[in-house]
Structures are given as structure tokens and as C-alpha cells.
Amino acid sequence: xxxxxxxxxxxxxxxxxxxxxxxxxxxxxxxxxxxxxxxxxxxxxxxxxxxxxxxxxxxxxxxxxxxxxxxxxxxxxxxxxxxxxxxxxxxxxxxxxxxxxxxxxxxxxxxxxxxxxxxxxxxxxxxxxxxxxxxxxxxxxxxxxxxxxxxxxxxxxxxxxxxxxxxxxxxxxxxxxxxxxxxxxxxxxxxxxxxxxxxxxxxxxxxxxxxxxxxxxxxxxxxxxxxxxxxxxxxxxxxxxxxxxxxxxxxxxxxxxxxxxxxxxxxxxxxxxxxxxxxxxxxxxxxxxxxxxxxxxxxxxxxxxxxxxxxxxxxxxxxxxxxxxxxxxxxxxxxxxxxxxxxxxxxxxxxxxxxxxxxxxxxxxxxxxxxxxxxxxxxxxxxxxxxxxxxxxxxxxxxxxxxxxxxxxxxxxxxxxxxxxxxxxxxxxxxxxxxxxxxxxxxxxxxxxxxxxxxxxx
Amino acid sequence: xxxxxxxxxxxxxxxxxxxxxxxxxxxxxxxxxxxxxxxxxxxxxxxxxxxxxxxxxxxxxxxxxxxxxxxxxxxxxxxxxxxxxxxxxxxxxxxxxxxxxxxxxxxxxxxxxxxxxxxxxxxxxxxxxxxxxxxxxxxxxxxxxxxxxxxxxxxxxxxxxxxxxxxxxxxxxxxxxxxxxxxxxxxxxxxxxxxxxxxxxxxxxxxxxxxxxxxxxxxxxxxxxxxxxxxxxxxxxxxxxxxxxxxxxxxxxxxxxxxxxxxxxxxxxxxxxxxxxxxxxxxxxxxxxxxxxxxxxxxxxxxxxxxxxxxxxxxxxxxxxxxxxxxxxxxxxxxxxxxxxxxxxxxxxxxxxxxxxxxxxxxxxxxxxxxxxxxxxxxxxxxxxxxxxxxxxxxxxxxxxxxxxxxxxxxxxxxxxxxxxxxxxxxxxxxxxxxxxxxxxxxxxxxxxxxxxxxxxx
Numbered sequence: 001x002x003x004x005x006x007x008x009x010x011x012x013x014x015x016x017x018x019x020x021x022x023x024x025x026x027x028x029x030x031x032x033x034x035x036x037x038x039x040x041x042x043x044x045x046x047x048x049x050x051x052x053x054x055x056x057x058x059x060x061x062x063x064x065x066x067x068x069x070x071x072x073x074x075x076x077x078x079x080x081x082x083x084x085x086x087x088x089x090x091x092x093x094x095x096x097x098x099x100x101x102x103x104x105x106x107x108x109x110x111x112x113x114x115x116x117x118x119x120x121x122x123x124x125x126x127x128x129x130x131x132x133x134x135x136x137x138x139x140x141x142x143x144x145x146x147x148x149x150x151x152x153x154x155x156x157x158x159x160x161x162x163x164x165x166x167x168x169x170x171x172x173x174x175x176x177x178x179x180x181x182x183x184x185x186x187x188x189x190x191x192x193x194x195x196x197x198x199x200x201x202x203x204x205x206x207x208x209x210x211x212x213x214x215x216x217x218x219x220x221x222x223x224x225x226x227x228x229x230x231x232x233x234x235x236x237x238x239x240x241x242x243x244x245x246x247x248x249x250x251x252x253x254x255x256x257x258x259x260x261x262x263x264x265x266x267x268x269x270x271x272x273x274x275x276x277x278x279x280x281x282x283x284x285x286x287x288x289x290x291x292x293x294x295x296x297x298x299x300x301x302x303x304x305x306x307x308x309x310x311x312x313x314x315x316x317x318x319x320x321x322x323x324x325x326x327x328x329x330x331x332x333x334x335x336x337x338x339x340x341x342x343x344x345x346x347x348x349x350x351x352x353x354x355x356x357x358x359x360x361x362x363x364x365x366x367x368x369x370x371x372x373x374x375x376x377x378x379x380x381x382x383x384x385x386x387x388x389x390x391x392x393x394x395x396x397x398x399x400x401x402x403x404x405x406x407x408x409x410x411x412x413x414x415x416x417x418x419x420x421x422x423x424x425x426x427x428x429x430x431x432x433x434x435x436x437x438x439x440x441x442x443x444x445x446x447x448x449x450x451x452x453x454x455x456x457x458x
Numbered sequence: 459x460x461x462x463x464x465x466x467x468x469x470x471x472x473x474x475x476x477x478x479x480x481x482x483x484x485x486x487x488x489x490x491x492x493x494x495x496x497x498x499x500x501x502x503x504x505x506x507x508x509x510x511x512x513x514x515x516x517x518x519x520x521x522x523x524x525x526x527x528x529x530x531x532x533x534x535x536x537x538x539x540x541x542x543x544x545x546x547x548x549x550x551x552x553x554x555x556x557x558x559x560x561x562x563x564x565x566x567x568x569x570x571x572x573x574x575x576x577x578x579x580x581x582x583x584x585x586x587x588x589x590x591x592x593x594x595x596x597x598x599x600x601x602x603x604x605x606x607x608x609x610x611x612x613x614x615x616x617x618x619x620x621x622x623x624x625x626x627x628x629x630x631x632x633x634x635x636x637x638x639x640x641x642x643x644x645x646x647x648x649x650x651x652x653x654x655x656x657x658x659x660x661x662x663x664x665x666x667x668x669x670x671x672x673x674x675x676x677x678x679x680x681x682x683x684x685x686x687x688x689x690x691x692x693x694x695x696x697x698x699x700x701x702x703x704x705x706x707x708x709x710x711x712x713x714x715x716x717x718x719x720x721x722x723x724x725x726x727x728x729x730x731x732x733x734x735x736x737x738x739x740x741x742x743x744x745x746x747x748x749x750x751x752x753x754x755x756x757x758x759x760x761x762x763x764x765x766x767x768x769x770x771x772x773x774x775x776x777x778x779x780x781x782x783x784x785x786x787x788x789x790x791x792x793x794x795x796x797x798x799x800x801x802x803x804x805x806x807x808x809x810x811x812x813x814x815x816x817x818x819x820x821x822x823x824x825x826x827x828x829x830x831x832x833x834x835x836x837x838x839x840x841x842x843x844x845x846x847x848x849x850x851x852x853x854x855x856x857x858x859x860x861x862x863x864x865x866x867x868x869x870x871x872x873x874x875x876x877x878x879x880x881x882x883x884x885x886x887x888x889x890x891x892x893x894x895x896x897x898x899x900x901x902x903x904x905x906x907x908x909x910x911x912x913x914x915x916x
């Protein structure tokens with residue numbers, strides 16, 4: 001790696017849009033979770049695909065790592081530059097380029113955030129449904145195969161990206177997918193780049209599937225005596241086939257944290273939060289059927305939020321639950337776990353996690369997208385207490401091992417980054433080597449986000 | 459390639475389950491459409507994944523091509539053995555291995571057909587929704603990324619395969635995906651093998667997403683004065699967000715062919731056939747909304763088929779439309795086109811195709827999955843009339859070129875095989891070379907279904 005020559009060439013291309021300032025480097029070397037600071041050598045702010053291609057060509061010539069950056073909200077250290085290199089910050093490539101009203105699709109640049117996108121779409125009657133909570137960039141969401149509260153109805157980024165423009169490791173530009181709704185024309189390259197965490201190329205344009213804003217929306221929160229009742233309520237709802245738009249779980253500890261963080265007065269017990277989308281009649285019918293299942297499981301305090309502002313309050317509370325949990329113990333750090341199991345094993349997985357937390361004396365509020373079998377325990381620890389750190393790590397490790405034993409995955413939606421790399425061999429077996437072979441084929445000099453996702457190269 | 463040594467080794471493994479009979483070779487060298495006979499050197503009938511791995515290892519050692527075979531219903535010559543080699547017929551690996559009732563999934567061997575699978579699932583209240591018409595094998599459907607009449611609601615094979623067991627080109631066995639509903643753990647290898655047409659490995663097990671049998675189902679057929687009204691009715695229905703389970707189009711020529719083939723008495727004009735799935739109330743509501751749109755577009759003779767036998771008759775008629783078109787001109791052969799365009803361009807694409815058919819004096823009934831923007835013209839020709847062959851080929855070529863110009867794809871669901879190979883460069887540009895690089899990485903000796911899908915190797 002010849003970083004000085006690369007920086008000189010990059011400055012020629014980008015001028016002031018290549019930043020070497022310490023504050024900028026530190027910002028782009030940080031993460032929202034527990035990873036140490038690993039600043040890149042420079043931060044590039046391209047404005048066009050062509051500039052991205054030039055950046056990658058320069059980095060390829062000098063064997064300098066290239067790491068994409070959206071909003072820095074990833075949770076597994078995906079954008080940490082631990083071999084140095086150039087961080088490509090897409091904040092100046094943040095436009096909604098095209099809306100296809102009749103085709104219910106749009107094309108965006110990677111730096112646009114989901115909140116900005118939905119604000120720009122509002123007048124069209126369309127919306128982009130994937131909602132990971134954080135106001136993430138679409139490039140980051142695509143690269144992490146993000147999902148969140150609405151995946152139970154609308155799918156993950158896997159299901160909502162129709163096509164991509166990608167700058168490959170040699171600086172060449174390809175387009176994947178078409179604007180047709182389906183295709184059988186060869187390998188599904190779109191799916192290969194979705195979730196690749198920038199290890200195969202940098203995404204410079206994304207064509208997204210949009211949804212029509214539903215005629216009617218209704219949401220509710222209800223309380224349960226115990227976790228088991230809440231989880232079994234979810235499993236029954238799925239079995240019966242009620243088309244939920246969201247179904248979220250928070251445990252008693254999360255409810256307590258939300259109360260102190262947001263001044264709400266939830267009963268300190270497990271809750272489900274649900275939302276239905278459809279026609280007036282359809283939503284009413286769904287809500288009634290769900291209400292019966294809730295009653296069967298002893299759910300209480302069940303109230304429908306029909307008005308938009310009440311629903312916004314409900315989902316803001318849910319989205320802030322992560323920050324509420326962090327704030328429940330000032331100065332702490334957190335390991336945010338992200339296992340996803342077959343629905344049939346969900347109650348077991350949650351209960352055994354609770355037992356682990358108790359046995360290891362770890363504080364870990366649990367919340368998650370239970371309609372997908374995906375939940376998070378936010379394992380809080382004091383960095384200065386090595387024993388507590390070790391206990392939190394033990395619980396995190398046991399959660400992943402249990403998920404894999406149950407036929408599930410180490411990560412439902414947060415991705416691999418640094419945090420889950422150690423589980424790839426166990427989850428994929430020899431298929432992990434296939435990932436390594438694909439990476440080597442497309443990035444022979446290992447410059448695209450090196451050290452992430454695939455097996456270390458010999 | 460040392461075929462004699464390979465055959466000797468394969469006989470040791472398979473005994474009588476390695477067939478060299480001429481009738482067997484010819485059967486496995488034929489296709490349902492217009493491709494010439496290209497028999498393999500032998501047909502293998504494995505019964506286990508381990509036997510498949512042994513077959514591939516032997517073929518790898520002797521550089522002998524390996525071509526998978528399901529039911530032989532592919533339409534683009536996907537299984538033609540034009541470099542010879544071993545055809546691996548999965549008809550003896552046709553079991554439903556596992557049903558996950560609570561998880562609404564199952565695992566099958568590749569040789570099971572979709573009709574057998576759904577018969578075996580009947581008692582569970584679950585069904586597998588993807589329906590390409592032909593009673594294809596699940597292995598073939600997976601490898602072709604098939605879809606069909608229900609994709610508008612339930613998606614294609616891309617959306618309904620959760621995981622795979624695959625024998626790679628070196629005979630090693632990998633597992634992709636998990637039994638969780640979603641995962642962000644690395645490259646989406648499942649999506650890479652779905653639609654790869656056997657060029658990256660042989661699929662030996664498939665985990666499928668299942669659906670709950672809907673509480674209520676209703677279907678209808680209605681006639682329109684012209685193609686434009688029918689297509690615009692579809693476009694409006696999609697815009698309004700009515701969740702159709704199927705919406706199919708047949709033109710006047712197809713209706714006429716169906717009448718003579720099946721003795722029905724459809725008016726000889728364009729038709730839409732639709733089906734709704736849901737609760738009693740939901741289906742009623744959808745049917746009413748759709749009825750209003752049909753009326754706006756002058757649709758007539760609109761009658762709901764609520765009884766299962768009436769629906770079966772309706773969809774049998776639709777599924778037989780392909781054979782009815784073929785039978786409309788005895789002794790003819792056909793090029794079955796398969797373009798898919800953005801919905802906004804659907805009316806243009808159909809109308810311009812009609813104009814082409816007239817201008818080139820080609821008989822080509824049109825039918826298709828219009829909810830996806832996907833339709834087929836079945837271009838009939840007399841093999842002995844070179845001028846007619848050339849005119850049919852011209853229309854087929856113009857259809858694909860037009861689809862690509864409209865932002866669509868050469869193939870919505872039939873795949874590439876031999877028939878669409880010539881369009882891959884135009885559709886994918888430099889991304890086609892990326893497919894070639896992936897193929898070379900996973901199959902360095904080019905033994906897996908060589909000559910298909912990727913660029914010819916130098």
C-alpha cells in the first residue's frame with residue numbers, strides 16, 4: 001500500500017473534498033457500539049459515480065483499502081477502517097434521481113436517508129417501507145441487507161432492491177437488475193451485492209421497489225403477564241395468516257427503560273406493538289382477529305391508535321427503545337445481539353436468553369422483530385469492569401450458538417462487520433469458503449473493505 | 459474429456475442406474491421447444507446427495523460435462539447436452555423430506571414436482587404457491603428462477619427458496635441459507651444458485667417457504683373489446699393496490715385456440731383471468747373493487763367462480779393455453795417468447811408486438827402474467843419453411859430488443875439456456891463478465907452445464 005501516492009492522486013480529483021482533518025478521521029473511525037476507534041487515512045466526499053470510479057481506480061493502483069460510509073449507524077463495525085485506507089462518505093451523493101409513479105419504483109443515490117426519501121415521496125402516494133429504526137442511508141441499508149419493524153409484511157432490503165449501479169474493485173461500473181418486476185436472465189447479481197457490506201464494490205445507485213400508502217393504518221400496544229404469552233400470541237397470529245405490517249416485542253426491562261427515557265407510563269411488563277395496513281374493512285377485520293388472539297393469551301390494556309400522531313408516538317417510542325436502554329445505565333457500553341431463529345423456536349430462544357442473563361448477572365433488555373423470529377438483547381456493561389465485559393460476551397456468544405443450534409442465524413439484520421465474523425464458519429461451514437472464492441474473483445487485491453465478511457486470505 | 463474412463467467409474471457407483479440406452483439419451487437430449495436433439499453420453503439416476511457428489515467428482519476428474527435434469531419442461535434448452543457429458547436425472551430424488559408446520563416451510567429433494575408436493579402438503583393447511591403451469595420439478599424451477607401465474611402475489615422462486623444444499627463443481631457439498639426468515643450473515647448464496655441453471659453446481663435439497671391455504675378463494679374471467687382496455691385495467695388494479703393472487707391475460711387468438719382445443723366457448727376477444735385469496739370479507743372487497751375497474755374499461759361477461767371445481771376448470775384452461783396454441787397449427791414448432799417490461803410500458807409492449815406480428819405475417823397468440831409485466835407470444839412456424847422461420851425469429855428478436863429498450867428483460871421466467879444467450883451482453887453489459895468471473899471462480903474446469911448462461915470462455 002502506497003498511501004501517500006494515493007492521497008496525492010485523490011487530492012487532484014477531489015480537491016477540498018478529500019479530508020485529512022483529525023476530527024473527520026475520528027468520526028469515520030467510530031461506531032455506535034463497542035468497537036475501538038479505527039480511523040481511515042482520509043475521507044473522500046464524491047459527488048458522482050465517475051468520481052467514485054476514479055477513487056477506486058486510484059486505490060486499486062496503490063493497493064489502498066476502500067471503505068464505504070453512509071450515516072455511521074451500523075452496529076457491527078462494518079465501516080471500521082482497521083487497515084486504514086480511504087473512507088468514501090456518500091453524504092454528497094444523496095439525491096432521489098427518479099420516481100416511477102406507475103411502476104411504483106424509484107432510483108436513489110446511496111447517501112439519501114430513509115426519512116428524507118419518504119419525505120420526498122409523500123406527495124406521490126408511495127412510500128419505501130423498510131424501516132430499521134435509525135435514519136440510515138439507503139446505501140448502508142442495502143449493503144447490510146437491513147430490515148426492521150416492517151419486514152414481516154414488506155420484506156428486507158433483499159426483497160426491495162430491484163437493481164444497482166456498482167463500482168467494482170478495478171473501478172469499472174456495472175448495472176445489475178432491470179426495471180421489470182422479475183427476471184430469469186442469469187445470476188442474481190443484485191442479490192449478491194445486497195448484504196455484501198462493501199466487500200465486492202461500492203454501490204452508487206439503487207433502484208427500489210415502493211409501496212402504495214395504505215388506505216387505512218391502525219396500530220396498538222398491549223401488555224402481557226409474561227414473555228411466553230406474548231411470544232405465543234405472535235406465533236398464533238402468524239399461523240392464522242393475519243397480514244401484520246409490524247409486530248414488535250419489548251420486555252419488561254425495555255418498558256421500564258422507555259418509561260424513564262421518554263416519560264411514558266407503560267406497565268413494566270412485556271408488550272407487543274402491532275400495526276395493520278390495508279383497506280378500512282381489511283384493517284378492521286385484521287384488528288378484530290388479532291384482538292381475539294391477544295385475549296386468548298391474557299393480553300391487557302389493548303388500545304388502538306387510529307390517529308397518525310398517536311401511531312407516530314408509538315413507533316417513536318419503539319425506535320427510541322435502543323437509546324432508552326443505553327441511557328438506563330449512564331456511561332455504559334453495549335453489545336447489541338441480533339439473532340434470528342425459526343418462529344417455532346422463538347419462545348425457547350427468548351426464555352433461554354432470559355435464563356442466561358440471570359445466570360451471568362448481565363443487564364440485557366430484550367426487544368425485537370418477533371414476526372421474523374428476530375430479537376435483540378442489549379447487553380450493557382461497564383468498560384472498566386473486565387469481569388462484566390466477559391460476562392456480557394459470554395451471554396452474546398451463547399445466544400449466537402443457541403440460534404445456530406436452532407437452525408437460525410447469528411444476525412437477522414445487523415450484518416457481520418467485525419462483530420460476527422467469528423461465527424461465519426459455524427453458520428456457513430464450507431459455504432463460507434465459497435464466499436471467499438467469490439470475493440477473490442471480484443476483488444483480487446482485497447481492497448474493498450478488507451478484513452470483513454469473508455475468511456481471512458492466506 | 460475422457461468419457462470412457464468416466465463411464466466406467468460411474469457404472470461402478472451407479473450400476474444399472476447409469477443408462478446408455480439410445481431412447482433414454484434421446485429423451486434427455488430433447489426439449490419442449492425448437493432446439494435440435496443433443497443427447498448426453500449417459501444418463502445418471504442418483505438416489506442420494508452422496509451419489510451426486512460422487513458423480514460430480516468423477517466428472518471433474520475426467521473433465522466431463524454435468525447437466526441436471528428435472529422433468530424436461532424448460533423452454534430455452536437449459537438441459538441440452540450440446541457438449542455431451544452426463545445428464546443427472548433427479549427423478550429418483552423426489553421426496554418431501556420435512557414439513558415445518560409452525561415455521562411454514564419444508565425441505566424437498568429436487569426431483570419432486572410441484573403437483574406432487576402440493577398433494578402431499580394438502581392435509582397440513584399449507585401450500586407451495588409458485589405455479590409455472592407445467593408440472594415442473596422443484597429443482598428445475600429453482601434453477602430457472604421460475605414463476606408463473608401467482609408471482610404477482612407470492613413472488614418467484616427467488617422469494618420462495620430459503621436455503622439449498624448444493625454439490626459444487628469439485629464434488630464438495632455446501633448448505634446455503636438457514637431456517638430463519640431472514641439473515642444478514644454474508645453473501646446471499648441461495649440467491650446466487652437460484653436461477654443459475656446448473657452452471658455453478660447441482661442442487662440436491664431445497665428449503666421452501668410455504669403459505670397458509672387461504673380461507674377464501676375466488677376467481678373470474680372477463681372479456682374486453684381490445685388489448686389496450688384489458689392491459690390498462692391491469693395497470694389500474696396494480697396502482698390501486700388490490701392484492702391479486704393471479705392476473706392473467708390471453709388475447710383473441712389464444713381464446714380461439716383454447717376454444718378449439720378444449721371445446722370451450724369463450725368470446726374470441728382479449729380476456730383477463732383473476733384470482734383473489736384472503737378472508738371471506740377481504741376477497742369480497744377485492745372482487746368488488748376489481749369489478750369497478752373492469753367496468754370502467756368496458757369489461758364484459760364477468761362471472762365469479764367461487765366453487766373449487768369451477769376455478770380448477772378456469773386455471774386448467776389457462777395452463778393448457780400453451781398446448782392449445784401449439785395444437786392450433788398441427789405439426790408446427792414454436793418460439794416461446796418471454797419478455798418482461800415495467801408495468802408502465804406493458805400496453806406499449808403488447809401493442810407493438812401485435813403490430814410486428816401483423817407486419818411480418820407471423821401467427822403468435824399472446825398470453826401472460828400481466829401483473830408482473832411479463833407476457834409470451836407463441837410464435838408458430840413450419841420448420842420446412844425457412845422464410846417463415848426467419849420471420850418468426852425476427853419478431854422474437856424485435857420483442858427482446860424492445861423489452862430491453864423499455865428497461866425490461868429478455869426473460870421474465872423461462873431463463874437463458876441456449877435461446878436467450880445472445881441477449882445477455884445487451885441486457886447486462888459489463889455485468890455479464892462479472893457472471894463469467896463468478897462462474898470461473900466456482901467451476902474452473904467449466905464442467906457444470908457448459909456453454910450456458912455465461913460468456914464463452916476463451
